Amino acid sequence: MSAAPLVMGVDLGGTKIRAALGDADGTLLAVEEARTAEAGASLDRQLVHLRARLAAQVGVEPERLLATAVGGAGVATSEGFTLAPNLANLDGEDVCATLERALGHPVVLENDVNVAALGELSAGQAGDNFAFVALGTGIGMGLVIGGVLIRGARGAAGEIGYLPLGADPLDPDNHRRGALEEMVAGETIGQRYEDLTGVPATSREVFARAARGGEAASAVLDDYARWVAAGLGAIVAVVDPSAIVLGGGIGARPELLPRVRQWLARMGHAQVPVTVSTLGEQAPLHGAVHLAFGAVAPLYLAR
Incomplete structure (x- = not known):
């Protein structure tokens, strides 16, 4: 596979996590799913594992991914999610910093419905x-x-x-x-x-x-x-x-x-x-990939 830029988009729900590896055109090249971490479990380790599975699907090294965007059911802040009863195990955590340390690249958090709206916007319909x-x-x-x-x-x-x-x-x-x-x-x-x-x-x-x-x-x-x-x-x-x-x-x-x-x-x-x-359950993944590329666009365009 060429050295085209890749990112990870994540749809974080109360019971399951869906993650996609996407390219700069917004194409979802691979999709994986897992159960959301129970209270006390580690979301960062889960996303590292999902990233590895996504990368293996398309035959690239996990470190090739430049950024990750996570959509969650709550109000996104620069650190985590508030007003998020279905993500109660993340209360009080600096989710963004934790994930950036684990993944080694920029992480963006956003409300899951906002992310789905971005997916619809990117689809253009x-x-x-x-x-x-x-x-x-x-x-x-x-x-x-x-x-x-x-x-x-x-x-x-x-x-x-x-x-x-x-x-x-x-x-x-x-x-x-x-x-x-x-x-x-x-x-x-x-x-x-x-x-x-x-x-x-x-x-x-x-x-x-x-x-x-x-x-x-x-x-x-x-x-x-x-x-x-x-x-x-x-x-x-x-x-x-x-x-x-x-x-x-x-x-x-x-x-x-x-x-x-x-x-x-x-x-x-x-x-x-x-x-x-028309995107169905893929809308949040398309939107998250779109959002992740937005986080690293200046870096990517400067290359």
Whole structure:
């Protein structure tokens, strides 16, 4: 393989880590996956191991990688992640410094949904003014305006789970993950179904039952879509994006899309196209590779 520059992009979740080796064109040359380190385990050793596995796939030395970008479910700072309940084992750690020592190259941290939005931006199909909304364990948004990712004053732009919609925003119990997220977190689909029917079910099972024509499951998904649309309506009112892209384990479900569109139209926002990400679960990896190259672009261009 030639001496073309290579980087590592990482999608750090609460239960698994996905990592990709990418080139300057944004092509993912190799992808690896592992379970996220348990509390007390070492994230830096895991990423060193994943880097070695990625490098072996394409036949290069691990040291050829120039930088790493990590997307995690929280607000990224120069040191680590805050407001990250699914990454609680990293609380108080200077994640960035630890990873840079272990990997021997620059490391960039960013919110995982922001990273996915960068992936959509690099793919070029959503344009330069769009909102990427991820629906899965929770809800989050990556906002791109004029081709630039909007991070906000404290890096928390896009934390739309805290919109005062759905659950009571004055109840302190709803402050941990936000009033809207209390209504659209993935687990609420199964809980709604059990409340309605008395039968426990996962979100996957609810989708399957709705596909078979189950009225209760269909009603649950319709109610879920209504609250998603309420959040999207707030985005439209404030930002006026040219498009909204849905992603994440639940947001990417094609059967959810028409329900969201219908509710958004009923709320007076039929003019805004809503689509499902064509990159799917690869969006965060594409975005992380894009971000990692941004960290070393001046160094690379000077060579």
